[in-house]
Structure formats: C-alpha cells, structure tokens
Amino acid sequence: MLNKTLNEETTKLSKAAKNLRLYNTASHKTSVFNPAKPGQVGMYVCGATVQSSPHIGHIRAAIAFDIVRRWMLRLGYKVTFVRNVTDIDDKIMKKASEAGQTWWERAYIYEREFTESYNTLGVLPPTVEPRATGHITDMVELIERLIERGHAYVIKDDSGNPTGNVYFDVPSWEHYGELTHQNQNHNEIDGDEAAVIADKKGPSVDSTGNDIYNPTDPADASPDKHDPRDFALWKAPCDFDQPDARWKTPFGEGRPGWHIECSAMSHRYLGDDFDIHGGGLDLRFPHHENEMAQTTAAGWKSANVWMHSAWVTAKGEKMSKSLGNGLSVPVVLANNSAWVVRYALGAVQYRAMLEWSDQALVEAKSAYDRITNFLERAGRLLETTPTREEVQSVDADSLPE
Known part of the structure; x- marks a missing residue:
C-alpha cells in the first residue's frame, strides 16, 4: 500500500x-498563493458520485490534488482537506x-x-469526508437563505402549495458566469430565445479544454x-426515487439538487473564506459555476482559488462511463504495480x-525503475538506506528549484 500519512502539524x-x-481557473491567471489564514490551507475537492465503480479518470483527479496537498504539507502548511461523497443523486437512484x-x-x-x-494508489485520506445525506439540514438552511435573499423560488401547485421543487434564479444574480467567463447581458429571455438556448446541451468544454457555453443542465x-x-x-x-430518498422541508418533500x-x-x-476548491475539468460547468453562484448569492465568499484537473483520454476521447471506455483500477493494476500507475497518472501536468x-x-x-535503481545504488554507496522519517525531515528550502 502506498498510502503514508504526513505530519499535518506545522511548526515552520x-x-x-x-x-x-x-x-486559478476563475481568473485564468497564475499568481503567488496567499492563504486566508497564515500557515494553514483549506482545500475542498469534489469527490465521487458513487453510482458505479471508479475508473482511472476519476483517480487521476484525486492524485492531482493529492500531489498539491502533499506539496503544501512539505512546505510546512497545516492542511484541512475536505473531499465529499455524493451519495444521493439522479444517477444513483436510476441505477439502483x-x-x-x-x-x-x-x-x-x-x-x-x-x-x-x-x-x-497512495491518495492520503481526507481530513473530513462528508456524505451529502449527512448534511441535509445544512442544505435546507442554505436554500432558505437564498429564498430570503431573493435568489431562489419555490414552485407551487394550482392551490398554492409547495411542490418540493426549488430553483436558483440565475437572472437575479448578476455575477453568474464569472467562473467560466460567460457574459450574462440580459435578465430575461423571451420564449423563442429560451427554446434555442434549451436545445444547447453539449459538453461544457471541448477536447482541448476550451469552454463551450452550455446554459442549461x-x-x-x-x-x-x-x-x-x-x-x-x-x-x-421522481418516478424512480425510492420512498426513503426524500426529506420533509418547508418547500415540500424531496431531496437536494447536486x-x-x-x-x-x-x-x-x-x-466562507477558504483557499482552494478543486475538481475535474468537466465539473467547471455547470457544477462549479452553479456552486459559486449559490455560495456568493448567499452572502458567503467563494473559494479564493479554483483548480481543475484535465481528463484522461483513450484514443482521443474522454474516458467516461457513458462512452464505455473507462478502465477500472483493478483491471489496470492486474498487470502493473500501484507505483507505476500512480506515476503514469501524475507525470503529466x-x-x-x-x-x-x-x-x-x-x-x-x-x-x-530509474528512480528505484538510483536509490538502490545510492544506498549501496552510502551503505545505508534513508528512513522515511529522514527523507521527510529534509526541508523544502534545501531541495533544488
């Protein structure tokens, strides 16, 4: 097993x-990192929607942010790393x-x-790994806050009773689109234009990672x-929802949106003031755009830095469950060591x-093999092998730039 924890307490x-x-995805700029709290880093990384088995595309994103986290620890920061589990979702319901x-x-x-x-594959366990279903109260309170601030509305039936559907009011929030640099230059859309926009349901980014405006989910x-x-x-x-997949709220019975x-x-x-929000490139829109909108519309600060890891592709196509080209981790590990697979997933920027x-x-x-051979030769010349503690004690300032 590759997973070795590092000391997250910083003294220097x-x-x-x-x-x-x-x-920073939001600014499209690279800049010096200044944490919100000196000596500490708060990271939130979108974890798995646990509908089916993971493939190496999922693991690449996890390894990318594991490397960022490990480097923060090496620099001496105390890192609070939160990675959620989406354990209730349309896809989970349908497949179940x-x-x-x-x-x-x-x-x-x-x-x-x-x-x-x-x-x-050596990904450090998160400081906190919250499940969505364990935080329904937090979600309901946030929705109520958005309704009170005029940025969400409840759908009601002909008798005026809430139906259980609540939507974020995009035109009410002038900053919508800032993460993916979309221009929201109108507050209302007429019927004809709405029909055209509703037909645009392509991916949010193309194969090279460029934004494609997709106004609807x-x-x-x-x-x-x-x-x-x-x-x-x-x-x-929904028709495919099971009876225990619903909660009673002031706006009707139901379950949270993603x-x-x-x-x-x-x-x-x-x-409401943390440092890094990470996730896969395909989460940039609509998930992270919508997340930024509802967070800031609630009166909270968004993450200071947004980071997105690119896809794993197979023959030029994104590796995904829907395309049927996802390679499961056990299949890949059947003929390759975990170290080699991790190296392959982490070697590309x-x-x-x-x-x-x-x-x-x-x-x-x-x-x-070149790395391990070097370490073996160095060990023979030194007539000893450095312990993990000795390696970890090397100060980052003494490493070559």
Missing part, C-alpha cells in the same frame, strides 16, 4: 512557500432501481470501491423554471489531457 513554514504559484437495489446500498458499495482505489429540464438557465436546489420525488450539496458542505467545514495507452505505462515503468 518553508521559505519556498512564499514562491508557490497556482493557476434498474439493479433492484436500495439507493443507499448501491452508494455504500461503490463508496467503498472508491476508497479502496484511493488507498491502493439537462438534469434540470423543467417547464416550471422561470428561465432555462435556472438550476435545481431541491427536487420533488450543486447545493457542495456549497453547504464546504461552508460547514471550511467556512495536471491541466493537460493525459492520453492513456500501453505505451504510457511502459514509459512510466521505465521512469519509475
């Missing part, structure tokens, strides 16, 4: 910490129903698979919305697409 902040520069499972049984099975994959399609860009904060029960979960949980554990192939694994093994 490295001089090298002053030169750390991070690329198709498989004859309870939704929570399916979520638990695949949550364990993700955890095992993280551990096998197909999962939120509803004739009840005031604007096609509005997105669900709370959802009334985006509200991360706003509520990041605020719960990191407050995190914002660059990583083309997965047999040749990539051959090159990773060759590089890893």
Whole structure:
C-alpha cells in the first residue's frame, strides 16, 4: 500500500512557500498563493458520485490534488482537506432501481470501491469526508437563505402549495458566469430565445479544454423554471426515487439538487473564506459555476482559488462511463504495480489531457525503475538506506528549484 500519512502539524513554514504559484481557473491567471489564514490551507475537492465503480479518470483527479496537498504539507502548511461523497443523486437512484437495489446500498458499495482505489494508489485520506445525506439540514438552511435573499423560488401547485421543487434564479444574480467567463447581458429571455438556448446541451468544454457555453443542465429540464438557465436546489420525488430518498422541508418533500450539496458542505467545514476548491475539468460547468453562484448569492465568499484537473483520454476521447471506455483500477493494476500507475497518472501536468495507452505505462515503468535503481545504488554507496522519517525531515528550502 502506498498510502503514508504526513505530519499535518506545522511548526515552520518553508521559505519556498512564499514562491508557490497556482493557476486559478476563475481568473485564468497564475499568481503567488496567499492563504486566508497564515500557515494553514483549506482545500475542498469534489469527490465521487458513487453510482458505479471508479475508473482511472476519476483517480487521476484525486492524485492531482493529492500531489498539491502533499506539496503544501512539505512546505510546512497545516492542511484541512475536505473531499465529499455524493451519495444521493439522479444517477444513483436510476441505477439502483434498474439493479433492484436500495439507493443507499448501491452508494455504500461503490463508496467503498472508491476508497479502496484511493488507498491502493497512495491518495492520503481526507481530513473530513462528508456524505451529502449527512448534511441535509445544512442544505435546507442554505436554500432558505437564498429564498430570503431573493435568489431562489419555490414552485407551487394550482392551490398554492409547495411542490418540493426549488430553483436558483440565475437572472437575479448578476455575477453568474464569472467562473467560466460567460457574459450574462440580459435578465430575461423571451420564449423563442429560451427554446434555442434549451436545445444547447453539449459538453461544457471541448477536447482541448476550451469552454463551450452550455446554459442549461439537462438534469434540470423543467417547464416550471422561470428561465432555462435556472438550476435545481431541491427536487420533488421522481418516478424512480425510492420512498426513503426524500426529506420533509418547508418547500415540500424531496431531496437536494447536486450543486447545493457542495456549497453547504464546504461552508460547514471550511467556512466562507477558504483557499482552494478543486475538481475535474468537466465539473467547471455547470457544477462549479452553479456552486459559486449559490455560495456568493448567499452572502458567503467563494473559494479564493479554483483548480481543475484535465481528463484522461483513450484514443482521443474522454474516458467516461457513458462512452464505455473507462478502465477500472483493478483491471489496470492486474498487470502493473500501484507505483507505476500512480506515476503514469501524475507525470503529466495536471491541466493537460493525459492520453492513456500501453505505451504510457511502459514509459512510466521505465521512469519509475530509474528512480528505484538510483536509490538502490545510492544506498549501496552510502551503505545505508534513508528512513522515511529522514527523507521527510529534509526541508523544502534545501531541495533544488
């Protein structure tokens, strides 16, 4: 097992910490990292939606932010690392129903698979790993806050009773689109234009990572919305929802929308002024755009730095469950060591697409073998092998730039 924890208590902040520069998706700029609290770093990384088994595309994102976290620790920062688990979701409900499972049984099975994959490939366990279903109260309170501030609305039936559907009012928030640099130059959309916009349901980014404006989330399609860009904060029960997948609220019985979960949980554990929010590139829109909007519309600060790791591709296409080209971690590990797989997933700059192939694994093994051979030769010359504690005691300032 690769997973070795580092001491997260800091006694000395490295001089090298002053030169750390991070690329911020929101600003499209690289700048010196200045944490909100001296000597401390708060990180929130979107974790898995536990609908099915993880593939190496998922693990690449986890490794990318594990490397960022480990470097922060090496620099002397105390890191609070929060990685959520989305354990209630449309896809989980549908697949559980198709498989004859309870939704929570399916979520638990695949949550364990993700955890095992993280551990096998050396991803440090998070400081906190909150499940969405454990924070329903936080989500309801946040939705009520947005309603009170005029940025969300409840759908009611003909008798004036709440139906359980609540939407974020995108035109009410002038800052919507700031993360992905979309221009929201109108507050209302007429019927014809709304129909055109509602038809645009392509991916949020193309194969090179450039934004493609997609104003609607197909999962939120509803004739009840005031604007096609509005997105669900709370959802009334669907046909495929199981009876215990719903909670009673002032705006009706139902369950949370996807985006509200991360706003509520990041605020719960990191407050409204934390340093880094991370996730895969495909989360940039709509998930992170919507998350930023509802967080700031609630009167809280968004994360100071947004970071997104690029995809793993196979023959030029994004590795994904929907395309059927996802390679599971056990399949990859059947013929490769965990060290080699981790090296292959971490060797490419995190914002660059990583083309997965047999040749990539051959090159990773060759590089890893060079490192281990060097350490063995050095050990023979020194007539000793440095302990992990001795290696970890090396100050970051003494490392080559």
